Every structure is written in structure tokens, then in C-alpha cells.
Amino acid sequence: MTRSRTHHTGTPGRIVFVGAGPGDPGLLTARASAALATADLVLVDADVSSEVVAAVTEAHPGTELKPTAGEPAEVARTAVAAAKTGSVVVRLVAGDPFTTDAVVKEVLAVTRTSIAFDVVPGVAVGTGVPAYAGVALGGSATFADLRGSDSPAADVAALAAAAHGTGGPLVLQTGAAELPQLAADLVAGGLPGSTPIVVTTAGSSTDQHSTAVKLTAVAEKTAGLDSLTGTVVATVGSVVDKRSKLSWWESRPLFGWRVLVPRTKEQAGDMSDRLRAYGAVPVEVPTIAVEPPRSPAQMDRAVKGLVTGRYGWIVFTSTNAVRAVREKFTELGLDARAFAGVKVACVGEQTAAAVREFGIVPELVPAGEQSSEGLLVDFPPYDDVFDPIDRVLLPRADIATETLAAGLKERGWEIDDVTAYRTVRAAPPAASVREAIKGGGFDAVCFTSSSTVRNLVGIAGKPHARTVVSVIGPATAASATEFGLRVDVQPETAAVGPLVDALAAFAEARRAAQAEGDGAGS
Numbered sequence: 001m002t003r004s005r006t007h008h009t010g011t012p013g014r015i016v017f018v019g020a021g022p023g024d025p026g027l028l029t030a031r032a033s034a035a036l037a038t039a040d041l042v043l044v045d046a047d048v049s050s051e052v053v054a055a056v057t058e059a060h061p062g063t064e065l066k067p068t069a070g071e072p073a074e075v076a077r078t079a080v081a082a083a084k085t086g087s088v089v090v091r092l093v094a095g096d097p098f099t100t101d102a103v104v105k106e107v108l109a110v111t112r113t114s115i116a117f118d119v120v121p122g123v124a125v126g127t128g129v130p131a132y133a134g135v136a137l138g139g140s141a142t143f144a145d146l147r148g149s150d151s152p153a154a155d156v157a158a159l160a161a162a163a164h165g166t167g168g169p170l171v172l173q174t175g176a177a178e179l180p181q182l183a184a185d186l187v188a189g190g191l192p193g194s195t196p197i198v199v200t201t202a203g204s205s206t207d208q209h210s211t212a213v214k215l216t217a218v219a220e221k222t223a224g225l226d227s228l229t230g231t232v233v234a235t236v237g238s239v240v241d242k243r244s245k246l247s248w249w250e251s252r253p254l255f256g257w258r259v260l261v262p263r264t265k266e267q268a269g270d271m272s273d274r275l276r277a278y279g280a281v282p283v284e285v286p287t288i289a290v291e292p293p294r295s296p297a298q299m300d301r302a303v304k305g306l307v308t309g310r311y312g313w314i315v316f317t318s319t320n321a322v323r324a325v326r327e328k329f330t331e332l333g334l335d336a337r338a339f340a341g342v343k344v345a346c347v348g349e350q351t352a353a354a355v356r357e358f359g360i361v362p363e364l365v366p367a368g369e370q371s372s373e374g375l376l377v378d379f380p381p382y383d384d385v386f387d388p389i390d391r392v393l394l395p396r397a398d399i400a401t402e403t404l405a406a407g408l409k410e411r412g413w414e415i416d417d418v419t420a421y422r423t424v425r426a427a428p429p430a431a432s433v434r435e436a437i438k439g440g441g442f443d444a445v446c447f448t449s450s451s452t453v454r455n456l457v458g459i460a461g462k463p464h465a466r467t468v469v470s471v472i473g474p475a476t477a478a479s480a481t482e483f484g485l486r487v488d489v490q491p492e493t494a495a496v497g498p499l500v501d502a503l504a505a506f507a508e509a510r511r512a513a514q515a516e517g518d519g520a521g522s
Contacts, residue, residue, distance in 0.1 A: 012115055013040070013083040016090045017097040017107060019122015020048045023205035024132070025055035027123045035120055036060055040087040043068050043079055045103075047094035047231065049205050056092070072102045076109035083115045095125035100145070126171045129203030129233040133210040134247030135240055140168030146182070147173055147231060156182060160189030169237030176201070176228035183218035186236065191215060196240035199225060200233045206281045208250060212240055252279030253504035253511075257443040258436075260463070262287040262456040271446060274500040283442070285433060286426040287455035290320050293398065293419045296328075302393055302418045303328050307338050311416070312389035314339070316362075317347045317372065317404065318449070321395045322354040324420035336360050347375050348473075349495040370494030371473050372404040382412030395420035399451065423451050428459040440464035444489075444503055448472045448496065450479035457483050470503045472496070 016035045021027030028036075036042065036056055042065045044053060057065060068075045068091075079089045097103045097119055110117050126143040130136075142162045163170045174182055179199065187193050193216030200210045215236065217223040249255070257280045261271055272282035293299060303325065305311055316322050329335060336359040345364035346352040352365045366374035382390050391414045394405055398419045405417045428434065436442055438461045445463050447453050453476060456463075462483065463469065469485050471477045473494035477487045489506045491498035 011086050013085070013087040013089060014116040014118065015079045015083050015110055016088065016118045016120060017103065018090050018092050018120040019096040019124075020045075020052045020092050020094055021123040022095055022125045022128040022132070022203045023049035023051060023208070024128075025049075025052050027128065027204065028052065028055070029120065029122065032120050032122065033059075035090055035118070036063070036092075038088050039063050039090040041066060041082050042090045042092050043075065045091075045093040048092055049094070049202070051205050052092075072105035073109050076106045079106070080110060080113050080115050093122075095128070096122045099124045099126065099143075102148075125173060125203065125233060129200050130169075130171055130198075130235045132204040132208060132249045133198055133200045133233075133235065134243040134245075134249070134251075135169070135198060135235050136242060136246055137169055137171065137235075137239060140166045141171055142166070142168060143171045145173045146178070147175060156185035157189030160186045160191045163237060164190050169235055169239045172234045172236070173231060174234060176225070176230060176232050179218055179225060179228070179232065179234065180221050182234070183215045187215055187219060191236070193219070195236060196238060197234055197236045198240045198243060199223075199228070200235070201228055201230070203233050204249070206256060206276075206279065210243075210247075210250060212243060249279070253507045254444075255279030257281065257507065258283060258441065259503075260285060260437065260442045260445040260456075260467075262445065262452045263448055271448070271496045271500060274497060275446075278500065278504045280444075283433070285429045285456070285460070287452050287459060288423045289426050290323075291422045291424055292324070292327075293422055298418050299324070299328050299395070299420060300332075302395065302416060303332060303334070303338075305416070306342060306393065307334065309341060309389065311342055311391050311393045312387055313343045313345060313413070314393040314395070315345045315347075315375070315404065315408075316351050316355060317394075317396055319351055319354040320397065320423075321420050322351060322358065325395055326358055328420075345375060345379065347372060347494075349493060349497075369474060371475055372407070373474070375404065376407040376411075379408065379411060390414050391416060394418065397451070398422045423455075425455045425458055434460045437461060437463055437467075440466045442467050444468035444470055444507075446470045446472075446499055446503065447476050447480060448499070450476050452476075453479040453483060453485070468503070468506065470499060470506075472499050 018032045018035050037060065042063055044065055044067050046067065079091055082089045093100060093103050107117065142159060144159055159170055193214060195215045196212060197215050197218060198210050198212040200208060202208045211225060213223040218225065254275065259275050259280045259282050261282045261284045272284060275282040339360055344355060344360055344362040346355055346362045348370045352362050355362050364378060366378050368374050368377060392408055394415055394417050405415045408415050442463065445467055462485065468488045469480055470489035471480055471487055477490055480487050489502050491502040
């Protein structure tokens, strides 16, 4: 559904030309994001990366996104027609608007109308892609966009002469199919065949791939670039030689890994953000939905018991339990003051963080294993001298195990074991995702609870044997093993951050072992 606005007849809108950068959504500027937030229509250039388009769609689900087609004058007419109805039109283009000839022609066409326009600069492809490829251009680079032209040899020879004269690098946007002829023309124009060149595809995206070779190898088609298609960025010059030291994007531990994130949709964000920081491509697949208990009476009594002093302790085993109690507090008009006199214990740092967000400092978080068993190791036995109240409130899921309640009873405590929320199996993911799960299309999967293991297998099948299985803690590991999965990664601390960190460390160790093996075999 697209967003609708009431426009005043005769009051024109405006057109905003926004640079989307070379591909990484993180390069969208604050001003670009602000412009997109006000847009009624976004006309998207074909060169804008799919990752940027996905990010814009997610951030502004009610805004219409429309691909552009035709010559610059035709695209400008489409934008002007929409603006004349009062719409705010964002013309989203790759890189920087004023470094693309076709977009400049569009802007000039708009200037011949009565429609106002703005320009939001973006990170230019010619500077952004080499930076993501680990190439420091310095201050004497020469840039050229050779797409859409015949690139006569004389023009390329002039570029070669410029590079030879300044000693600076060339940064060239071109079609992959034109690379051999381009390299040959550069050599013919005076650049040595031994000049380094790095060819980058899908620059600054998680699919980026850079190949560093010599000009002669590209010209003679021996560089292994024959399978490349679409637009590439070729950086030519001695600056390429420093790439082994300066490469930072493609050298991240999980770069290019597709990682399955089976979680509740609202909880996947933190993990996905951390995975992206390591270079991974997270694919979120909701496996469970969290719903209120069928009968609210039990939770109502439990929360009222907190207020009346019925409990000496409350034990939270998950962030979902914290959320359920907070929602009940809001419903009943209560706040954190209701916890006065009640001690709080948490399983896991994520749960403890959720409690702190509630304005409460937990008295107990396991010092060792972050699990029910770990909590029981540290939980004090009931003492009728020091503990005036012998009852513990345990709000939890409807399918939780009895380990914690039984262990607390053994320590002399009375337990009110209350269903705070239900976990229900989510709908199966798309067929393509199910096939990728079972066929090895994911490099890794991160399980954060036993229920995510059970439900993923239930709705999509078991991950392929080549998929690295990461689990947050021992209980989740046991469930994975029960379903016949090999557990590869388990952090010492049961929390999302350490889980992703451990997966990254695993990937680094595997890469180092492979490099050592390749070295031994050469």
C-alpha cells in the first residue's frame, strides 16, 4: 500500500535528486534519509544497489518506489508530472547526482519548468568503490565514466597519458565486456602492461568482489574475469599494490557469508546488525511468534502479588518474559516501583539488559554458565532467618522446561510457575528459503533458543550438513544435537553479542587453516 497525502490543488511539489552512494546503505547521508522520509514517490535509478532499495523499502514501507526508464528528458517529465500534483518526488540515483551525465541532463530539463528542485550529494562511485576495495587514491586520481559510449581508443589514450603525466591512478567505470579492449587501449596509450589494476564488482555491497591483476592479463583475457557482467569499477595504477595492507571491507571475518537468523521478527535486529558489522548477509526467518497466554488471570494474580509483597524473588529467563511483565504492568497502570523489596535474578546478559531498561538493577546474574543450570549454581538456598518471604515468581514460556522450578524447590523455595507468554510456530518461509536451508544455501545459522531449533526444523527442515551451526548456550546445543545437528560454535557467555563474535572467530580460524593448507600444497 502506498502512502497517500492530501495535496492542495495548484500547489506544486518538488523534486529532490538524491545520491544513494555506490551500494552500501550505510553511506546514505542524514540529509538523504530526511528527503526519503518526506517522499511520496521515489524514482529509482537502475544502478542503485538492491541493498539500498531494500533499506529504503524497509524504512519507508508506505512510500511508492518506481524504477525509471527511458531517456533523461522522459524521466524528467515523469518526475515533473508527479510534482505538479503536489507530490514530493525523490529521484534516487547511484553515487552522486552531479557526477552522472544522464542525471545532469535530467536536472537541466527540470530547470526549464516551474518545479523547484533540490540536490542531495552522495558518495561518488569513483571514490567510494576504490575505498571499499582497499585502494587509497590520493589527490591526483583521474576519473572517467566510459559506459554508454564507444570509448574510442583516442579517448582512452588520453586517459593513459593523463595517468602517465600525473603519476596518479585512473578510476574507470565501464561494462565488464569492454574490459579487455579497455586494457589493451591503455597499454597502447603508453601505460606499461605490468601496471596493476583492480577490478571491483558490486562495489561497497556485501556481494563486492575485487580482483587485482596486471593490465596485460586483462587485455589478453587471462585474468579470470570472463564471467563478469554488468558495470565494474577498474582502478589502475601503482596505488593498487598497497591494497594487501589497506583492504578492510572484503577482509572482514564473515564477509559474504549468508547467515540464517531464526528468531522472532522483533528480536532479530540486534543480531543482524552485529552480523553485518562482520560482513555477513543476515537472512531473518521468523520461526516463533510470541503471544499472550490464553488466560490472563494467572499473570494478573502474579503481578498483583508483586505489589502486595507475596514474592521475595522474581526470576526472568528471557527477554520475552521481561517484555510480558512490562506489558502487564502497563496494562495495570504500574511501573518499576512495584518491584520494591523484590530481588531480581536473570538468566543471560540480554535478559539482564532488558531488566535494566525497565529501570531495575538485577541482584543476580550467573557468574558462569548463562542457563537455568548456571543460575541454580549461584542461587541462594532459602534461609528462614534471612529470607522473610519464601516464594519465587517464575514468569516464563508455556513450553519451558521444569529444570529451574525443580532446582529452586530443592533449595527450599516455594515457586509460582506462571505462563507469561506463549510461543507459537510461525508460518513456513518462502520456498526459495526452505530450499536454501536444506540445500546448503546458508553458510551458517545462529540459534538463540531451543524453540528456534524445534520450530525451524518444523517449518523449513534441517539445515544442510555444510552449514555452520551456532548456538547461544548449552540448552540450545542439546536441542540441536537432539535434532541431529552438529554444533560448531557455542560462546562462553550466552548472549547475542558473544554468539556472533564466536561465529566470527570460527570463520577466521577456518580461513587461516585453509590458507595454511593452500600454502603447504603449493
